[in-house]
Every structure is written in C-alpha cells, then in structure tokens.
Amino acid sequence: MNILLTSVGRRGYIVDYFKQASEDAKIHVCNSVFTVAFRKADFSFIAPKIYENDYIDCLVDYCKIHKIDAIMSLFDIDLVVLGSSEKRFEEIGVNLIHAPLKTLKICNDKWLTYKFSQEINIATPKTYISMEDALKEIESKRVYYPLIIKPRFGMGSIGLYTVNNREELHVLYNKCKNEVFNSYLKYESTDFKEESVLIQEFKKSKEYGLDIINDLNGKYVTVIPKEKVEMRSGETDLGLTVDNARFIDLAKKISQATKHKGIMSVDILADETGTLNLLEMNCRISGHYPVAHCAGVNYPKQLIEWLDKEDTNLENFKYKRDVYVTKELLPVVWE
Amino acid sequence: MNILLTSVGRRGYIVDYFKQASEDAKIHVCNSVFTVAFRKADFSFIAPKIYENDYIDCLVDYCKIHKIDAIMSLFDIDLVVLGSSEKRFEEIGVNLIHAPLKTLKICNDKWLTYKFSQEINIATPKTYISMEDALKEIESKRVYYPLIIKPRFGMGSIGLYTVNNREELHVLYNKCKNEVFNSYLKYESTDFKEESVLIQEFKKSKEYGLDIINDLNGKYVTVIPKEKVEMRSGETDLGLTVDNARFIDLAKKISQATKHKGIMSVDILADETGTLNLLEMNCRISGHYPVAHCAGVNYPKQLIEWLDKEDTNLENFKYKRDVYVTKELLPVVWE
Structure with a gap:
C-alpha cells in the first residue's frame, strides 16, 4: 500500500x-x-x-x-x-482522507464554523462579523471586553488580537484587516473584503483538543480528548489525556454533521460553568494528536487497516488517562 | 567535574x-x-x-x-x-559562566542595549523611550512608519507590535504598557513605570544570530555567525552557518566592552546598505547555538577544558560554512 x-x-x-x-x-x-x-x-x-x-x-x-x-x-x-x-x-x-467539501469549507471559515455550531446546537463563543453588530451588543451589555479580533480565514497568529476597550477595538479591527490582505490569508478573504474579520467573545477557560474519529464511511467511532496544559515558561508545549465521557455527546453531534473521514481535530473551551464551547475544527491530524498517540492510540495503524478493507478495531483507540506528553526540540542538519 | x-x-x-x-x-x-x-x-x-x-x-x-x-x-x-x-x-x-553584572543588566534592558551600541559606536535601529521624542522625529521625517513597539524589559512576543500610523502608535503603546504590568515582565519594569515601553525603527533586513566567544577571563576568542532563515510555512525554524569575516570587527568591539565569559548571543540586522545593526544581546546559549554545534562547533567541550585550566583550543570552534540546521519536534511522554 x-x-x-x-x-x-x-x-x-x-x-x-x-x-x-x-x-x-x-x-x-x-x-x-x-x-x-x-x-x-x-x-x-x-x-x-x-x-x-x-x-x-x-x-x-x-x-x-x-x-x-x-x-x-x-x-x-x-x-x-x-x-x-x-x-x-x-x-x-x-x-x-478528509471530509466532504462543504465540511472542509466550514472548517476553514471561522464565520461558517460559528454558524455551524448554532445550527447543530452546540455552545460557541459569541461572534460578530460586523463592527456595528458588535458595538450594539457591547452597548446593551450582552457581551463584554476583553474581546478577540481574528481573521475569518485565519491561521497561526496573523492578525490575532485581544482588545480591552473601544479604542483598541477600532484600531486593531482595521489592523487585522490590513494584515489579512498583506499576507497569504488574502487568497481566501478576497471575496469577503468587508467581512474578513471577526469580533469574538473571550472565554477564560480550560482548552481541550479533541480527536473525533469517524471511519472511512464517515461513521462515528470514538473521541480522544486532551487538555492543553500551558507551562510557565511559555516554551513547553504540554498536553494531558483525559477521560472522554463528558465529550461523547458533543463529538457524536459533530461527527454526524461533518461526515468526515478519519480524524477531525476540534478545539474546545470549557468555560467557568463547565459548558463545552466549540472554537475551531480542522479536518486533519493536528499538533495535539501526538499526545493521544503517546498514550496508546494508533490512528495510522487503523487507517491502514481501513484502507485494507478491515473493520474498525477499537483496540487502536485505547489510551491511558492522565498521560502528560511534551515536545522536545531536536536540532538536525539538513543534508 | x-x-x-x-x-x-x-x-x-x-x-x-x-x-x-x-x-x-x-x-x-x-x-x-x-x-x-x-x-x-x-x-x-x-x-x-x-x-x-x-x-x-x-x-x-x-x-x-x-x-x-x-x-x-x-x-x-x-x-x-x-x-x-x-x-x-x-x-x-x-x-x-556569564558576565559582569553591569553587562547582564545591559543585556536585559533594551534601552541600555541601545545606549551601549551608541557608546561603542555600533549601528543600531533608532529607538525612543518617550512618545514625545518619537513623535518629534516622525514629524521631522527622521524616522518613518512602520515602527516597532516593544517592552523595554521584554521577552518572547509579549507586548510586541508593528505600528503603521499615528493611531496605531498611540493605542498599541498603551496596550504594550498594560501588558507589561499584567505579565511577569512587571518585576523588572516596576522602577520604570513611565519608561517601560520602547518605540523603535523597523529595518527590513536579513537577520543574523552571532555567538561571540570569550574565554573565561573575558578575552575575545572568535565569532560564529548564522543567518536566521525563515521558512514559508512559518513553522520551520531554519538556520544557516555563514563565513565570519564581516562580523569580526563588530564581535571584537562587543567582546571587549562586555567582558563576558563564554558565549554572548547577539542578534544583528543587516539593512539594505549592508550595515550591521545590533538589535539584542543575551549572555547565554540561545536558540541558534545548535546551528553552530551541528556544523562542527563544540562549545561545551571547550568550556569543560577551560574549567580544567586548559588553554583555548581553536579546533573546538571550527565549523563548516553553508550548513542548514532545522529543529524537529519530538513528542515524548512525561514519566
């Protein structure tokens, strides 16, 4: 193969x-x-x-x-x-090995991700695609500072800002837009000139990365959640496997709506009340998959077995709880 | 030992x-x-x-x-x-293994670093510690946007912004100051409330990381320069060893003024005219040392020999030119 x-x-x-x-x-x-x-x-x-x-x-x-x-x-x-x-x-x-085109587009467009969450009735941070709407909501005290400014089609930290007041909101909204059109993000934003920046509620919370697993027919298999633990120094990337019981309902809803194949990586914010908020979805292996792998999951093995027409083997998704995984830097010469 | x-x-x-x-x-x-x-x-x-x-x-x-x-x-x-x-x-x-306290303080305080460059007559980006001075210079066209806003006692990306106009300058200057006093940077900034943020000229340029080597008596030994190559994806960290001839005069000046022991890591911007501008100094092994090490340098060996009262062995600082070094991520379980 x-x-x-x-x-x-x-x-x-x-x-x-x-x-x-x-x-x-x-x-x-x-x-x-x-x-x-x-x-x-x-x-x-x-x-x-x-x-x-x-x-x-x-x-x-x-x-x-x-x-x-x-x-x-x-x-x-x-x-x-x-x-x-x-x-x-x-x-x-x-x-x-990914998902229907409609799902891929929802994943890449954070505004569609927000709409998607609402449609399937999953909690998500309040999000505005127009400054007017955001200002109205701030005035009527339905949303509060700090707020997040982010590119609608964003990746990495380009154009990502926290804003604490109205002055910062206006200036950084415009700055974000300029940065989108001065970076490779312009390709996807070009059809949405006036709707290329999102204003989003900030939720102080624990963050989780989920691997939601479907088989190659898009049928739900399981979910593997990892807490994203942040280290004091800002340098160490640390993840922790946790039990999946509280994430299963959410994962099934997403799985059934996206019909993706294999892994869907999902970022979740658990707010102070414990509510799970959908923040972002990516139809691929993401930076937190190694945490699952090091704790026992073997997605590559299952993927190869699926491609060999074998059935799902749940042994491939067994993992130990409470395993901490970090990433070491290893310098290597380019030869 | x-x-x-x-x-x-x-x-x-x-x-x-x-x-x-x-x-x-x-x-x-x-x-x-x-x-x-x-x-x-x-x-x-x-x-x-x-x-x-x-x-x-x-x-x-x-x-x-x-x-x-x-x-x-x-x-x-x-x-x-x-x-x-x-x-x-x-x-x-x-x-x-570091430097006289005076040097350590110059390294940690970007305003002192700027002053230090001027004193020993090394080029450095124009830097202002007061908004008034910066605005005067902008008006009289001695400095132009974009400018960099950065904490005087800064590390990582906390409070670091590029500003393109007067509105951004004002808002992000205040934002930077707030971020300093809401982070661990506040410890060093506490005596400099009104002088905790710098406004700096932006130089579009190649960036180099130098390891300037002194022996344990603070006497100049050599310099190992590396070009900091940036990859398209933003994810790959890539360095390249280059010949040290054009960096020796600068390195000797810094070495003699700092009297550090061992490695001083220095960040240099080479602007369009080829002038080498001192940007930052750290009296320790930094993230670009592995590039030198993978190309043949063996500073740990020399350090151990010095501690054993042996003389400097220049073989320990021989390196191949044009060696590209990258850093791989290696997930590991925490046990």
Missing part, C-alpha cells in the same frame, strides 16, 4: 508513526520546501505550491505513477484545494 | 551536547517545573522560582553538597538574579 502525506511541514513524527504502524505500507511525502519529514519517508518530492495551477496535475501524475492508495494532507488550505478536485483523485482510485 | 545548568526549559539538546563532550563531567539541571532536560541529566532537582527569596540559598546549598564547579543559566532574568549573588558562589568556588 502507498500513502501520500501532503504539506507535511516539520511534523516528521507523523511519518515515524505511519512507518511504525505497518511494514507493508510505503509512505510518500511532499511539500513545496524541504522538510525534516522528507528523509524519514520512503519516497519524497517537491510539489508546486498549493495555489499554483499545476499542483493538482502534479499530484495526479505522481499518484498514477506510484500507485498511491490514499492522500492525507496536514495543512488546512491544502485540504480545500484537494477537496475541490476530489473527482480527479476518485477516478484514479485514490482515497482522499 | 560537576556543571549545573539552571532554567533549562525544553532545551534538552544542551544536556546531550555536554554529555557527549565529556565522559568525566557530570551534568546537573534545575528548573521550577519538570522539563525534558531532567531525565537526560545525570542529576536534576526542582529549584524555587527565581524570584523567590530562597532561590539562591537553595542553589548555594546544592553546590556545596554536590561539589558544583560551574553554573550556566539558560534564562535571561535568572542570569541577573545569579549575577547579583556572584560573591556567594565565588566564596564556595563556583564559577558563574
């Missing part, structure tokens, strides 16, 4: 996990730049940038030549680019 | 480098929280937080009991705390 991981970035450990999961599966990776993952994979190549016209052509050719069975992307925008050409991959027998 | 590394954070690789450098040297580490470095070291212990009264007492006791020969800290504020008690360590024969 041949599996292609696209936009691998520096998550070389994902390649390790796949190689440890199966001796038969060959792991291919691609990116538009060299990455650590390149030398860990069985095969690797430089792909065109995902915005370039020949990106999909290049992948389709590669899949044909190397008999690729499945593609899994590790980057949100890439998911939508791939999903928009799903038929071309289906035609040559390649399984895209 | 016994070496104690304090405030190790997640830089476990530093412990590896020391252990690989000598079979005889025993490496001890401490922190106020558990870190990856703990299990790599020969001995490790939880120390009080560096602001607490019993921090130095605890270290002094530990050094006596475990016959520590030298202490090397990996955190800026810790350096000043240790340096303020240097005599207590001298009395028990412990060598603090």
Whole structure:
C-alpha cells in the first residue's frame, strides 16, 4: 500500500508513526520546501505550491505513477484545494482522507464554523462579523471586553488580537484587516473584503483538543480528548489525556454533521460553568494528536487497516488517562 | 567535574551536547517545573522560582553538597538574579559562566542595549523611550512608519507590535504598557513605570544570530555567525552557518566592552546598505547555538577544558560554512 502525506511541514513524527504502524505500507511525502519529514519517508518530492495551477496535475501524475492508495494532507488550505478536485483523485482510485467539501469549507471559515455550531446546537463563543453588530451588543451589555479580533480565514497568529476597550477595538479591527490582505490569508478573504474579520467573545477557560474519529464511511467511532496544559515558561508545549465521557455527546453531534473521514481535530473551551464551547475544527491530524498517540492510540495503524478493507478495531483507540506528553526540540542538519 | 545548568526549559539538546563532550563531567539541571532536560541529566532537582527569596540559598546549598564547579543559566532574568549573588558562589568556588553584572543588566534592558551600541559606536535601529521624542522625529521625517513597539524589559512576543500610523502608535503603546504590568515582565519594569515601553525603527533586513566567544577571563576568542532563515510555512525554524569575516570587527568591539565569559548571543540586522545593526544581546546559549554545534562547533567541550585550566583550543570552534540546521519536534511522554 502507498500513502501520500501532503504539506507535511516539520511534523516528521507523523511519518515515524505511519512507518511504525505497518511494514507493508510505503509512505510518500511532499511539500513545496524541504522538510525534516522528507528523509524519514520512503519516497519524497517537491510539489508546486498549493495555489499554483499545476499542483493538482502534479499530484495526479505522481499518484498514477506510484500507485498511491490514499492522500492525507496536514495543512488546512491544502485540504480545500484537494477537496475541490476530489473527482480527479476518485477516478484514479485514490482515497482522499478528509471530509466532504462543504465540511472542509466550514472548517476553514471561522464565520461558517460559528454558524455551524448554532445550527447543530452546540455552545460557541459569541461572534460578530460586523463592527456595528458588535458595538450594539457591547452597548446593551450582552457581551463584554476583553474581546478577540481574528481573521475569518485565519491561521497561526496573523492578525490575532485581544482588545480591552473601544479604542483598541477600532484600531486593531482595521489592523487585522490590513494584515489579512498583506499576507497569504488574502487568497481566501478576497471575496469577503468587508467581512474578513471577526469580533469574538473571550472565554477564560480550560482548552481541550479533541480527536473525533469517524471511519472511512464517515461513521462515528470514538473521541480522544486532551487538555492543553500551558507551562510557565511559555516554551513547553504540554498536553494531558483525559477521560472522554463528558465529550461523547458533543463529538457524536459533530461527527454526524461533518461526515468526515478519519480524524477531525476540534478545539474546545470549557468555560467557568463547565459548558463545552466549540472554537475551531480542522479536518486533519493536528499538533495535539501526538499526545493521544503517546498514550496508546494508533490512528495510522487503523487507517491502514481501513484502507485494507478491515473493520474498525477499537483496540487502536485505547489510551491511558492522565498521560502528560511534551515536545522536545531536536536540532538536525539538513543534508 | 560537576556543571549545573539552571532554567533549562525544553532545551534538552544542551544536556546531550555536554554529555557527549565529556565522559568525566557530570551534568546537573534545575528548573521550577519538570522539563525534558531532567531525565537526560545525570542529576536534576526542582529549584524555587527565581524570584523567590530562597532561590539562591537553595542553589548555594546544592553546590556545596554536590561539589558544583560551574553554573550556566539558560534564562535571561535568572542570569541577573545569579549575577547579583556572584560573591556567594565565588566564596564556595563556583564559577558563574556569564558576565559582569553591569553587562547582564545591559543585556536585559533594551534601552541600555541601545545606549551601549551608541557608546561603542555600533549601528543600531533608532529607538525612543518617550512618545514625545518619537513623535518629534516622525514629524521631522527622521524616522518613518512602520515602527516597532516593544517592552523595554521584554521577552518572547509579549507586548510586541508593528505600528503603521499615528493611531496605531498611540493605542498599541498603551496596550504594550498594560501588558507589561499584567505579565511577569512587571518585576523588572516596576522602577520604570513611565519608561517601560520602547518605540523603535523597523529595518527590513536579513537577520543574523552571532555567538561571540570569550574565554573565561573575558578575552575575545572568535565569532560564529548564522543567518536566521525563515521558512514559508512559518513553522520551520531554519538556520544557516555563514563565513565570519564581516562580523569580526563588530564581535571584537562587543567582546571587549562586555567582558563576558563564554558565549554572548547577539542578534544583528543587516539593512539594505549592508550595515550591521545590533538589535539584542543575551549572555547565554540561545536558540541558534545548535546551528553552530551541528556544523562542527563544540562549545561545551571547550568550556569543560577551560574549567580544567586548559588553554583555548581553536579546533573546538571550527565549523563548516553553508550548513542548514532545522529543529524537529519530538513528542515524548512525561514519566
């Protein structure tokens, strides 16, 4: 079996996990730049940038030549680019491990994510796409400072601000918009010039990362929740596996509405009352998956078994509770 | 020989480098929280937080009991705390591997760093400690937007903003000040309420990290420069060793003025004209040292030899040019 991981970035450990999961599966990776993952994979190549016209052509050719069975992307925008050409991959027998295009678009658009939460009746921080609406709500004391300013199509920390008063709200709203259109976020925001920035309620709370697992037919399997523990120094990334009982209802609702394949990574804020608020969804393995893996979960193994037409084996999702996992930095020469 | 590394954070690789450098040297580490470095070291212990009264007492006791020969800290504020008690360590024969207290204070205070650059006649971005001065200079067109707002005693990204116009300047200046006094930066800023925020010229430029090496008597040895290469995805940390010829004069000037022991890490901006501008100095091993180490430098080995009263061996500072080094993330369970 041949599996292609696209936009691998520096998550070389994902390649390790796949190689440890199966001796038969060959792991291919691609990116538009060299990455650590390149030398860990069985095969690797430089792909065109995902915005370039020949990106999909290049992948389709590669899949044909190397008999690729499945593609899994590790980057949100890439998911939508791939999903928009799903038929071309289906035609040559390649399984895209992600979600229906509608779901991918909801994941990438934080305004649609907010609407989605409301539609399926899941709590979510109050969110406004117009300054007018936000100001009205502030005046009538339905929402309070601090508020969060964030790009509607955002990633990383670009344009992300906390605002504490009206002056900061106005200035940073405009600054965020400028930053969106001066960064690679402009590609997705271009059709939404006046609706490219969100104003969102700030919830002081514990944050959890969930891996919501569906099988390759989009049917709910399980959920693995991890508390995102923050270290004093700001440098150490630390996660903790917790029991999944209180997350199952929420996970099932999301699973049934998204019909994704494999992992859906979901960020949850548990506010002071204990209510679980949906904050963000990504239809891919995210930075908190290793916490689950180190505690016993083996998603790569299950994915390979599914691709081999085997049934779900719940043993692959057994994990120890209360396991702390951190990420060490390992300098390596580029050769 | 016994070496104690304090405030190790997640830089476990530093412990590896020391252990690989000598079979005889025993490496001890401490922190106020558990870190990856703990299990790599020969001995490790939880120390009080560096602001607490019993921090130095605890270290002094530990050094006596475990016959520590030298202490090397990996955190800026810790350096000043240790340096303020240097005599207590001298009395028990412990060598603090850093710099005279005056130098440590210049390194931690970005306003003093600016003044220091001017005194020793090294280029540096224009910097203002009062809004009035900055506005005067903007009006008379001696400095232009964008400008950088940053805490005078800053670390990481707390309070760091780029501003593009007068409105942003005012709002983010105040926001930065609020953030300083709502974070752990308040400890050092408390005596400088009205002078806790800097306004600095923005230089679009290549950035370099230098390791300026002095011996344990504060005498200049060499300089190892690395270009800080930034990757497209924003995720990959990539450094590149470059030839040191153009950096030697600057490095000697800094070395002679600071009289530090061992490594002084210096951030340099080379502007469009090629001028080298001093941006920041830290009297410790920083995040770019591994680039030098992976290219052949062995500072831990030299440090151990110096502590053994051996002479400087320039072989320990030989390095290959044009070596790219990146940092891989390695998830590990906390046990």
